[in-house]
Structures are given as structure tokens and as C-alpha cells.
Amino acid sequence: MSGPLIIAVPSKGRLKxxxxxWLADCGLKLSVSGGARGYMAEIKGLAGAQVRLLSAGDIAEALDSGEVHLGVTGEDLLRERGGDLDSRALLLRALGFGRADLVVAVPKSWLDVDSMADLEEVAHDVLARTGRRMRVATKYLVQTRAYFARHGVADYRITESSGATEGAPAAGAAELIVDITTTGATLVANGLKILGDGVILRSQAQLAASLRATWSDGQLAVAERLLRVIEARATAHDSATLVWPDSEGDEDLIGDLVAAGATRRPNGVLAPVDRIAAISLLLTAKGRGPVTASRPDFVFETSCAPFESLARRVKN
Ligand SMILES: Nc1ncnc2c1ncn2[C@@H]1O[C@H](COP(=O)(O)OP(=O)(O)OP(=O)(O)O)[C@@H](O)[C@H]1O
Ligand SMILES: O=P(O)(O)OC[C@H]1O[C@H](OP(=O)(O)OP(=O)(O)O)[C@H](O)[C@@H]1O
Ligand SMILES: [Mg+2]
Structure with a gap:
């Protein structure tokens, strides 16, 4: 017998x-089940799974080391682990929340610095003028180095910053910063602007699987159940069911609807939510109707793509 499927979710902060x-919306309620400081939980209705509540940064680390099978954390933190993320973890689903852009930002007063190419010139100038390298304040060392290298910016050094990074230029601790931003308010408040080609990553929360963990058949089976529910809910959020009288006789017309993005279903079609109106109009224009559109709660497809890619990567 193998142990439970271990799933890590954030223990604090806005992601928690x-x-x-999101889990509750999928019908998967978390119930804290104790552990020394209440840092363990169960998912109601998903037997064989154990939930660990960890900080977002620790979740990225635990996926990396294989201590947990699945985890939810920011893509920025996953990529900051360095090396080739794809060989260590599989991103199963982008969750649409926890959005933040990792950006290169410089003082607004640098009027003619708008791109990474301009920044390269500044780096040269600073070195020539002062004999010292331009300083970049950040806690995202890995992604900063990779991005600057890709843009040919070499004459700089990183001053590691773990908080209030945006204040570093005004405080004289660095010339520029690399940090995450969501509304941009903190950058503006600190007199900083994002370089035109300075977006390193558009991050959001991801459901990820560890490729370093040991996966038993039993743990994979629990993961499949979980992923099927999550995918069914996500598909439901994006779709509507369209039905109309005597749809069975409308083979040709359904062909047109499929060409417009719909999927054939018994009694009608399933349409992407943003095409409900367009597809209904194709029908009413041909005299079909009334067309009734309703939003499903779950759409369980016969196959579950994220699970299939996971199984392919971790089996044998
Ligand atoms: N406006 C935001 N500010 C900070 N983090 C955000 C924001 N929006 C989304 N996030 C995401 O939340 C995650 C960071 O969460 P959190 O700060 O709780 O984690 P942590 O860094 O591990 O914890 P700590 O800051 O205590 O070390 C990152 O993936 C980040 O991209
Ligand atoms: O673009 P904005 O909407 O202004 O948000 C971005 C800011 O929010 C976060 O800081 P937070 O207050 O969470 O503190 P932390 O960096 O210590 O986590 C982040 O580190 C940025 O500083
Ligand atoms: Mg934080």
C-alpha cells in the first residue's frame, strides 16, 4: 500500500x-484536520488525499524536491527555482488568479530609457563613469539573470532585496528593480516605470505536479479523480448548452455551428460562453428557435488532457 496523494496549498496571504x-467552487471543500499547528487538511469527498498548508515559496520548493505530488503556487516562484522547470514540474492548469507581472522598472526620471537596449547603454555609462556596476534590487535572482543575459545586459550586479524592493532606487540602494506588480500602484508611488520590453513573466497561480515525486498507481488514481473534477468545472465555466426544437434533424446546420466553435451534444451543441450570441443568431437566422442557452455546472469530458499528460510523464 502506498501513502496518500500529497497536495500543497498556500497557508496564508492572498493566494490562500x-x-x-476555487476548490469550494469545484465542490471540493478543504477541512483542516489538525496536524501540529493546523497545517494539514483534507478535501471532503476526495479519499486518499492529504493536504499540506505551506507558504507559496515553500510549495515551489516542495514540488521541486518531490515532497508533494501536487501543489498550487505562483508561476513566478516555480520559475525562480532555476534550471529547466519542465523537467521537474508539469503545469496542469493556470488558475486565473494570483496574477502578477514580473517586470524591470527604472526611475521615471530616466526620460530616454525605455527599453532593455537603452538599459544596456546605461549600464555601460555607469561603469565608465563610476567604475562600479549598475545595481538591480530584486529577490528574483534567477529570472533577472536569465532575462538580462538574453537582452545582452551584462554590466550590472544584483543587490538582493526581500521586501520593499520598489523603495531601493529612492533610498540609493540600487539604480533599478525587478519585482512583481499587479495594479502598478506601488511602482507609481515610488516614481518607477516599466521598460517597454521589461515584462519578464506574466505570472498567475498554477496547479502543478511534481515530476520528482514518486507516483504510485493509487496516488495517480486519486490525482485523476481530482483533475477530472477540476477540468469539468473549468470547462463548465467556459461553456453553455444550446438547445432548440427538433435539433436532431439539423445535421447540416450543426456542421456550421461546429465550424463556428461549438461542439456537438445530444439535443443541441455546447458553445464557448463568448460565442453564445453569435451561435444562437446562426440558428435563429435559419428560422430555428426558440434557442435556450443554459450554463452547465460541470462538463465531464471522456478524456482529461492534464491527467493524460501527467500519467505519460510519471509512469514506468
Ligand atoms: N500583488 C501581489 N503581490 C504579491 N504577490 C502576489 C501579488 N499578486 C499575486 N501574487 C503572487 O503570490 C505569490 C506570493 O505569495 P506570498 O507572498 O504569500 O508567498 P511567499 O513569498 O512564499 O511568502 P513570504 O512573502 O511570506 O515569503 C507569488 O506567486 C506572487 O506572484
Ligand atoms: O502593483 P501593486 O498592485 O502595487 O502590487 C505589487 C506589490 O505588492 C506586493 O507586495 P506586498 O505588499 O504583498 O508585500 P511583500 O512584497 O512583502 O509580499 C509586491 O511585492 C509588490 O511590492
Ligand atoms: Mg510575499
């Missing part, structure tokens, strides 16, 4: 609440 809401 959003992850709980």
Missing part, C-alpha cells in the same frame, strides 16, 4: 483565500 474559493 483564492485557492480555497
Amino acid at each position: 483565500e483564492q485557492v480555497e474559493e
Whole structure:
């Protein structure tokens, strides 16, 4: 017998609440089940799984080391682990929350610095003028180095910053910063602007699987159940069912609807939510109707693509 499927979710901060809401929306309620400080939980209705509540950064680390099978954390933190993320973890689903852009930002007063190419010139100038390298304040060392290298910026050094990074230029601790931003308010408040080609990563929360963990058949089976529910809910959020009288006789017309993005279903079609109106109009224009569109709660497809790629990567 192998142990439970271990799933890590954020224990604090803005991601925690959003992850709980998302799971509850899928009908998967978390119930804290104790552990020394309440840092363990179960998912109601998903036997064979154990949930660990960890910080977002620790979740990225635990996926990396294989201590957990699945985890929810920011893509920025996963990529910051360095090396080739794809060989260590599989991104199963982008969750649409926890959005933040990792950006290169410089003082607004640098009027003619708008691109990474301009920044390269600044780096040269600073070195020539002062004999010292331009300083970049960040806690995202890995992604900063990779991005600057890709843009040919070499004459700089990183001053590691773990908080209030945006204040570093005004405080004289660095010339520029690399940090995450969501609304941009903190950058503006600190007199900083994002370089035109300075977006390193558009991050959001991801459900990821560890490729370093040991996966038993039993653990994979629990993961499959979980992923099927999550995918069914996500598909439902994006679709509507369209039905109309005597749809069975409308083979040719359904062919047109499929060409417009719909999927054939008994009694009608399933349409992407943003095409409900367009597809209904194709029908009413041909005299069909009334067309009734309703939003499903779950759409369980016969196959579950994220699970299939996971199984392919971790089996044998
Ligand atoms: N406006 C935001 N500010 C900070 N983090 C955000 C924001 N929006 C989304 N996130 C995401 O939340 C995650 C960071 O969460 P959190 O700060 O709780 O984790 P942590 O860095 O591990 O914890 P700590 O800061 O205590 O070390 C990152 O993936 C980040 O991209
Ligand atoms: O673009 P904005 O909407 O202004 O948000 C971005 C800011 O929010 C976060 O800081 P937070 O207050 O969470 O503190 P932390 O960096 O210590 O986590 C982040 O590190 C940025 O500083
Ligand atoms: Mg933080």
C-alpha cells in the first residue's frame, strides 16, 4: 500500500483565500484536520488525499524536491527555482488568479530609457563613469539573470532585496528593480516605470505536479479523480448548452455551428460562453428557435488532457 496523494496549498496571504474559493467552487471543500499547528487538511469527498498548508515559496520548493505530488503556487516562484522547470514540474492548469507581472522598472526620471537596449547603454555609462556596476534590487535572482543575459545586459550586479524592493532606487540602494506588480500602484508611488520590453513573466497561480515525486498507481488514481473534477468545472465555466426544437434533424446546420466553435451534444451543441450570441443568431437566422442557452455546472469530458499528460510523464 502506498501513502496518500500529497497536495500543497498556500497557508496564508492572498493566494490562500483564492485557492480555497476555487476548490469550494469545484465542490471540493478543504477541512483542516489538525496536524501540529493546523497545517494539514483534507478535501471532503476526495479519499486518499492529504493536504499540506505551506507558504507559496515553500510549495515551489516542495514540488521541486518531490515532497508533494501536487501543489498550487505562483508561476513566478516555480520559475525562480532555476534550471529547466519542465523537467521537474508539469503545469496542469493556470488558475486565473494570483496574477502578477514580473517586470524591470527604472526611475521615471530616466526620460530616454525605455527599453532593455537603452538599459544596456546605461549600464555601460555607469561603469565608465563610476567604475562600479549598475545595481538591480530584486529577490528574483534567477529570472533577472536569465532575462538580462538574453537582452545582452551584462554590466550590472544584483543587490538582493526581500521586501520593499520598489523603495531601493529612492533610498540609493540600487539604480533599478525587478519585482512583481499587479495594479502598478506601488511602482507609481515610488516614481518607477516599466521598460517597454521589461515584462519578464506574466505570472498567475498554477496547479502543478511534481515530476520528482514518486507516483504510485493509487496516488495517480486519486490525482485523476481530482483533475477530472477540476477540468469539468473549468470547462463548465467556459461553456453553455444550446438547445432548440427538433435539433436532431439539423445535421447540416450543426456542421456550421461546429465550424463556428461549438461542439456537438445530444439535443443541441455546447458553445464557448463568448460565442453564445453569435451561435444562437446562426440558428435563429435559419428560422430555428426558440434557442435556450443554459450554463452547465460541470462538463465531464471522456478524456482529461492534464491527467493524460501527467500519467505519460510519471509512469514506468
Ligand atoms: N500583488 C501581489 N503581490 C504579491 N504577490 C502576489 C501579488 N499578486 C499575486 N501574487 C503572487 O503570490 C505569490 C506570493 O505569495 P506570498 O507572498 O504569500 O508567498 P511567499 O513569498 O512564499 O511568502 P513570504 O512573502 O511570506 O515569503 C507569488 O506567486 C506572487 O506572484
Ligand atoms: O502593483 P501593486 O498592485 O502595487 O502590487 C505589487 C506589490 O505588492 C506586493 O507586495 P506586498 O505588499 O504583498 O508585500 P511583500 O512584497 O512583502 O509580499 C509586491 O511585492 C509588490 O511590492
Ligand atoms: Mg510575499
